[in-house]
Amino acid sequence: MVKVGIVGGTGYTGVELLRLLARHPQAEVVAITSRKEAGMPVADMFPNLRGHIHLKFCEPQDAGLENCDVVFFATPNGIAMQQARELLAAGVRVVDLAADFRIKDIAIWQKWYGMEHACPELVAEAVYGLPEVNRAAIQTARLVANPGCYPTAVQLGFLPLLEVGVVDASYLIADAKSGVSGAGRKAEVGALFAEAGDNFKAYAASGHRHLPEISQGLARYAGKPVGLTFVPHLTPLIRGIHATLYARLTDAADVQALFEARYANEPFVDVLPFGSHPETRSVRGANMCRIALHQPQGGATLVILSAIDNLVKGASGQAVQNMNIMFGLPETMGLELVGLLP
Amino acid sequence: MVKVGIVGGTGYTGVELLRLLARHPQAEVVAITSRKEAGMPVADMFPNLRGHIHLKFCEPQDAGLENCDVVFFATPNGIAMQQARELLAAGVRVVDLAADFRIKDIAIWQKWYGMEHACPELVAEAVYGLPEVNRAAIQTARLVANPGCYPTAVQLGFLPLLEVGVVDASYLIADAKSGVSGAGRKAEVGALFAEAGDNFKAYAASGHRHLPEISQGLARYAGKPVGLTFVPHLTPLIRGIHATLYARLTDAADVQALFEARYANEPFVDVLPFGSHPETRSVRGANMCRIALHQPQGGATLVILSAIDNLVKGASGQAVQNMNIMFGLPETMGLELVGLLP
Amino acid sequence: MVKVGIVGGTGYTGVELLRLLARHPQAEVVAITSRKEAGMPVADMFPNLRGHIHLKFCEPQDAGLENCDVVFFATPNGIAMQQARELLAAGVRVVDLAADFRIKDIAIWQKWYGMEHACPELVAEAVYGLPEVNRAAIQTARLVANPGCYPTAVQLGFLPLLEVGVVDASYLIADAKSGVSGAGRKAEVGALFAEAGDNFKAYAASGHRHLPEISQGLARYAGKPVGLTFVPHLTPLIRGIHATLYARLTDAADVQALFEARYANEPFVDVLPFGSHPETRSVRGANMCRIALHQPQGGATLVILSAIDNLVKGASGQAVQNMNIMFGLPETMGLELVGLLP
Amino acid sequence: MVKVGIVGGTGYTGVELLRLLARHPQAEVVAITSRKEAGMPVADMFPNLRGHIHLKFCEPQDAGLENCDVVFFATPNGIAMQQARELLAAGVRVVDLAADFRIKDIAIWQKWYGMEHACPELVAEAVYGLPEVNRAAIQTARLVANPGCYPTAVQLGFLPLLEVGVVDASYLIADAKSGVSGAGRKAEVGALFAEAGDNFKAYAASGHRHLPEISQGLARYAGKPVGLTFVPHLTPLIRGIHATLYARLTDAADVQALFEARYANEPFVDVLPFGSHPETRSVRGANMCRIALHQPQGGATLVILSAIDNLVKGASGQAVQNMNIMFGLPETMGLELVGLLP
Numbered sequence A, B, C, D: 001m002v003k004v005g006i007v008g009g010t011g012y013t014g015v016e017l018l019r020l021l022a023r024h025p026q027a028e029v030v031a032i033t034s035r036k037e038a039g040m041p042v043a044d045m046f047p048n049l050r051g052h053i054h055l056k057f058c059e060p061q062d063a064g065l066e067n068c069d070v071v072f073f074a075t076p077n078g079i080a081m082q083q084a085r086e087l088l089a090a091g092v093r094v095v096d097l098a099a100d101f102r103i104k105d106i107a108i109w110q111k112w113y114g115m116e117h118a119c120p121e122l123v124a125e126a127v128y129g130l131p132e133v134n135r136a137a138i139q140t141a142r143l144v145a146n147p148g149c150y151p152t153a154v155q156l157g158f159l160p161l162l163e164v165g166v167v168d169a170s171y172l173i174a175d176a177k178s179g180v181s182g183a184g185r186k187a188e189v190g191a192l193f194a195e196a197g198d199n200f201k202a203y204a205a206s207g208h209r210h211l212p213e214i215s216q217g218l219a220r221y222a223g224k225p226v227g228l229t230f231v232p233h234l235t236p237l238i239r240g241i242h243a244t245l246y247a248r249l250t251d252a253a254d255v256q257a258l259f260e261a262r263y264a265n266e267p268f269v270d271v272l273p274f275g276s277h278p279e280t281r282s283v284r285g286a287n288m289c290r291i292a293l294h295q296p297q298g299g300a301t302l303v304i305l306s307a308i309d310n311l312v313k314g315a316s317g318q319a320v321q322n323m324n325i326m327f328g329l330p331e332t333m334g335l336e337l338v339g340l341l342p
Helices: A012-022 A080-089 A106-113 A120-125 A131-140 A149-164 A210-222 A255-262 A312-326 B012-022 B080-089 B106-113 B120-125 B131-140 B149-164 B210-222 B255-262 B312-326 C012-022 C080-089 C106-113 C120-125 C131-140 C149-164 C210-222 C255-262 C312-326 D012-022 D080-089 D106-113 D120-125 D131-140 D149-164 D210-222 D255-262 D312-326
Strands: A002-007 A027-033 A070-073 A093-096 A143-145 A172-178 A228-234 A241-248 A269-271 A289-294 A301-308 B002-007 B027-033 B070-073 B093-096 B143-145 B172-178 B228-234 B241-248 B269-271 B289-294 B301-308 C002-007 C027-033 C070-073 C093-096 C143-145 C172-178 C228-234 C241-248 C269-271 C289-294 C301-308 D002-007 D027-033 D070-073 D093-096 D143-145 D172-178 D228-234 D241-248 D269-271 D289-294 D301-308
Touching: A002 A012, A012 A027, A012 A312, A070 A080, A070 A312, A080 A093, A080 A120, A093 A312, A106 A120, A106 A210, A131 A149, A131 A210, A131 A312, A143 A312, A149 A172, A149 A210, A149 A228, A149 A241, A149 A255, A149 A289, A149 A301, A149 A312, A172 D172, A172 D241, A210 A228, A228 D241, A228 D301, A241 D172, A241 D228, A255 A269, A255 A289, A301 A312, A301 D228, B002 B012, B012 B027, B012 B312, B070 B080, B070 B312, B080 B093, B080 B120, B093 B312, B106 B120, B106 B210, B131 B149, B131 B210, B131 B312, B143 B312, B149 B172, B149 B210, B149 B228, B149 B241, B149 B255, B149 B289, B149 B301, B149 B312, B172 C172, B172 C241, B210 B228, B228 C241, B228 C301, B241 C172, B241 C228, B255 B269, B255 B289, B301 B312, B301 C228, C002 C012, C012 C027, C012 C312, C070 C080, C070 C312, C080 C093, C080 C120, C093 C312, C106 C120, C106 C210, C131 C149, C131 C210, C131 C312, C143 C312, C149 C172, C149 C210, C149 C228, C149 C241, C149 C255, C149 C289, C149 C301, C149 C312, C210 C228, C255 C269, C255 C289, C301 C312, D002 D012, D012 D027, D012 D312, D070 D080, D070 D312, D080 D093, D080 D120, D093 D312, D106 D120, D106 D210, D131 D149, D131 D210, D131 D312, D143 D312, D149 D172, D149 D210, D149 D228, D149 D241, D149 D255, D149 D289, D149 D301, D149 D312, D210 D228, D255 D269, D255 D289, D301 D312
Parallel strands: A002 A027, A002 A070, A070 A093, A093 A143, A172 A228, A269 A289, B002 B027, B002 B070, B070 B093, B093 B143, B172 B228, B269 B289, C002 C027, C002 C070, C070 C093, C093 C143, C172 C228, C269 C289, D002 D027, D002 D070, D070 D093, D093 D143, D172 D228, D269 D289
Antiparallel strands: A172 A241, A241 A301, A289 A301, B172 B241, B241 B301, B289 B301, C172 C241, C241 C301, C289 C301, D172 D241, D241 D301, D289 D301
């Protein structure tokens, strides 16, 4: 039984970790911290957990995190980097669901996240937790940087093409749409129901923090720098990311076969028949990325559609998948969830 | 392993049965019928089931339903009554998720449902599948009439009060609100996103088919006829029923203690602390009825709030709960689901 | 041309006042204040106003409010009472969209609003701005207390019955449902899209601030104290209030004729045919209260359905209606809006 | 006073025409036809029109359309082409809100719309009703082909760039998102609230009927054929289209100045400051296209964001704008609407 601690459990990735771990046969959540809510039963804040999670939020110093096998950071950016060194020293493995360890180039990280990095030496060690590309390294990793939600959807969509090199890597477009839970459980006017409901808009079109994370990954798969335009949008759904990706084919290729072969053994990537349209609701609550390909009018432009639940394959589900890999458990354990439709 | 057949699997209660049964350790769906979609893989219609359900829809005559242990009718009203007699004769147990066997008084049923009943003799035998009142009878039932969604939420809210007799049974009010999935997966203008979205309205305020079903149950618990005003509303959510119930206390009573005692051993009824407000999302996807009590300004009017997922505790989850009881399985098997929040 | 000032224009009632006044032929907004946003063009915050409103938010002291004919307070509770005395002294008429002047009994107000009242003497003078009952007084009022959203929908629904005295006033029930904009444009977790979306719940079921306001009005129409149970609910729509009202008939009465006669000359109350179901979207953006009556099963329980847009007839539209009355303009001027459907 | 007839008024473009024309000072709707609903008061179907529109739907032959000044076809594709010839012969001017007269190449039209064209000779005469490019021709047109919703948003976004020739016209991408009202008021499963709500998906990614319409326009502005990839998406909002457009700059250009100059005198195109993000709700109910430009990381890829209300500037509002131009009325008459926000 893997003993799990969660730092910062009052946000959406926190409650989602709890939903998944509550039914996981080989994991036990032993502590969940929140400075602000210490003493409150977790199920008082998240009533869906009534009867499933009996813990209270506790102060970090009372959590006994050093006795855990693994600690998940479901915190804002900049927290995990303060505490990871000490936990690792105590022999605890760490999965950070925030961005502290995702970007290898410290200068780039500091530019986009607007703070100084507290432990650059750990960034080098950290393994980027996208199992579809880093499974072996994750097995032995002490520190896993869980990918962002947009980066998961976009990278899985471009990956097979860039590995093989059949598209023009200098001109890639990722038009991505996210549900509002992606903004987190923070009191902000822009995420109010009366603001985000019945409304659609782009945001950060001139530059979003997930751009360097995606570009870093794509460059690795392509073996060279890539040119990526990434435009995120806010769409009035609660959960879900849909990335619509555009690339120019440079070589004739059976792209459908390429995708099917690349993901044949991946339990959490589902390549739909050519010409399909994955729906975000088909992965609602499920740890799955559904991908479909189009080649409109048989031209050189390839359209890749990629859908995930931002809180599951885009965050907490992927974190549990990483935990399973790290501890030698079956990768799908506790994650064989059927999407909630309708 | 219980062999399960599903008649009419193209609606929302059908896909929800499949979601639940796909992960049920002691049930196996062996056939699912649809005249219209025979030959189509179920997962093509409901992509959330990809990788979980490998069946195709089949013609009823090819389904081998007579070899099943239990057959669920996830059909419109009026279908199960045509086929139940034959299945029961073949030794198959039947759970009807529609209304064919819910109302004991055939004349009343025929008035509200506008058709002649095809097998009145089975109505007498049928057990009303509300486990919280009929558990023993369900164990041995050949034919279970699975309750309606509104009736489940409303009856569980009034039940403890009427059994003990502490409210005026002649003047009960049930103001109920339903998500749009309650209207089914039928092409109707009124259920379009552009009609039902960002809109709220009552409907059938002068008389809804669930009224006689609820009244029949309440009268049984009260031991006398009741006076019930039932007003349903359509609210722009996908899943969920919230019933707000009003009753006049006739005797001093510790109603909170009354509810807690009545439901102490019920795995799927959760009595919240006095003065709470259950949210429909706390039961989204979960087989649970959450109830809370209020006594505004300490007066004689009691307010009971009752929330369920109309497709789970209000339909398919309750059907699986009934199946578990019928076949001697642990009642919670396959139903220990955590609500999806957010 | 009526010169209008608006205090506190950054909330939803503020932007709605601007939407309405931008097209009003006899009103000109000359100043709109916001301490926090002083200097920002109003249309930068509310882009729907681009090309229609060219003002900037300004500091209160720079607004020249004392030169206005009328000042609207679109502020949180407790602000208007600080500033009304001075404006009235300067000959400016005041319409408060918050609750400062709605409740005549200062002790009750202080209990529910949790603060001391800054100018009790003005409460006595203030006219409750429900034109359907106070039209004459509004014409000459210096200070108008614009009704709350729930109170508007509920009072207009009960009014004809209580005036004539055909229902049991000691047991009235108001089950009311509001869109999320009713919570205001404030950064609060509970009003986030990912919290309030696809969710339904009651709130403040044990006591809501609008209860004493409604009770005060109903008692006046009934000529005696009333017994009211009021349960508000949060529903996932942006705009709209739907009140479902229950009352017991004590006398035989043609209630449909009663309502039609009472509201025959009211431009902003629309009595639908008996047995109809008003939809909130039918009044979206419109200054209208639509009402319909039901008498289920011909019994003694009367059901009244009442729908408004909480930001229009429930707030800013009614405020403009009051302004029209105060300044001798046609009451419907600038308010002949067609609801936005779909 | 322009006498207006509407053919097929039971859909969303029909009710939207009525909403706009009800308040238009120089237009009078004299007839609205519906074979299916003949005899029903229009306001019974669309209760937002109560008190504003007193007409009943009538049979086409009883409508006296030949006595109208202008007839709008708010019908499915393929209807207007059956009736236009006769009306034109009677001296009635015609605006078709469907696609019958939009595409000049009859073969292409027939391929995409799957029917034979009933009056090809009128296609040549028809004027494409995008006032920003065809104002002069519209003034004298007998027959106006009102543009589609996607085509309006996409063409206005690319227009200035292609006219001047500063982008690579061979590789244009239009990633467009539409609210569900774009699917019309038709009973279809895919547009149900429980299907389209809380869900996001692309559709027709391999080829949508609006592609040839858009390409025809873009080729005209560019003076040469263009290469366009157009991917439409269904997003859970009621009204609104947001097009995110991508183009490669081939020449240095002050694109912001280019757009501002091109649209300086256009009352219904609003170019936002560089780097803005237009929201669909800012144009909800308004006849306006809001456009903003981004040049991410200062690279060669230009991102154009274009937002309209699909039922107003994307359909009925633009139709009224065309009517104003055709009859010499001020172009903005009846269209100075402020968007409904929130």
